[in-house]
Amino acid sequence: MKKTLFYLALLALACSSCSGGEGKVGVRIPDAFFDLKGYMENEIRRLSEKQPEVRKRIAIDGRAEEKTLDSLDYKKELDIFSRSGINKVAWLDKYQVDSTFRAGQLRQVAYTSKDKSLKTHLLEVQFSDGEVSQIHVQNRTESIVADVGQEMWYYPGEGYKLVSRQSTALTEEKKVEVEVEFVD
Numbered sequence: 001m002k003k004t005l006f007y008l009a010l011l012a013l014a015c016s017s018c019s020g021g022e023g024k025v026g027v028r029i030p031d032a033f034f035d036l037k038g039y040m041e042n043e044i045r046r047l048s049e050k051q052p053e054v055r056k057r058i059a060i061d062g063r064a065e066e067k068t069l070d071s072l073d074y075k076k077e078l079d080i081f082s083r084s085g086i087n088k089v090a091w092l093d094k095y096q097v098d099s100t101f102r103a104g105q106l107r108q109v110a111y112t113s114k115d116k117s118l119k120t121h122l123l124e125v126q127f128s129d130g131e132v133s134q135i136h137v138q139n140r141t142e143s144i145v146a147d148v149g150q151e152m153w154y155y156p157g158e159g160y161k162l163v164s165r166q167s168t169a170l171t172e173e174k175k176v177e178v179e180v181e182f183v184d
Contacts, residue, residue: 033091033095033097034109034111034123036135036137043074044074044075044078047072047074047078048074050184052182053068053182054072054181054183056072056181057180059175061175072180081154085120094115097109098110106127108126108127109127110123111123111124119141121139122136123137132156136151137153138150138151139151146166146167148164157182158181161177162177162179
């Protein structure tokens with residue numbers, strides 16, 4: 001049933017984008033999935049203007065350091081989320097979409113990769129009162145030389161967390177954790 005609805009929505013999208021669009025310059029096709037890149041660009045802009053005080057903790061293989069900072073370069077800090085966006089027309093059939101509703105409101109949408117060669121394996125977005133309340137991303141890149149896994153959480157107004165694991169054929173696994181908490 002979900003697949004049927006998904007394909008009907010795609011068909012409607014395809015038909016609407018093909019009819020009556022002649023001569024229109026800059027006609028925008030609606031987003032297929034949650035626009036993570038656009039959402040994070042807005043958050044980067046908002047946080048860059050506000051510059052909340054933050055508590056930043058970095059742990060490498062269990063050895064941690066914590067600092068309180070007056071400002072951060074949010075473009076650099078949050079770009080990793082933006083690069084995990086999956087909203088590409090070429091990937092319409094590459095992700096399974098599951099949505100959860102409660103009392104008629106969208107509570108969560110999860111995009112799970114059907115193609116393990118794609119970097120982003122999971123993108124989950126949770127909503128509260130129609131607003132994003134949490135974003136969770138799982139990335140994985142494998143090659144003959146290295147295996148890299150990333151898990152990331154973004155909590156609007158609260159902070160974010162990144163956990164990265166990397167192992168190569170010649171080295172042991174290295175684990176890096178970054179946690180940022182907005183203090184103001």
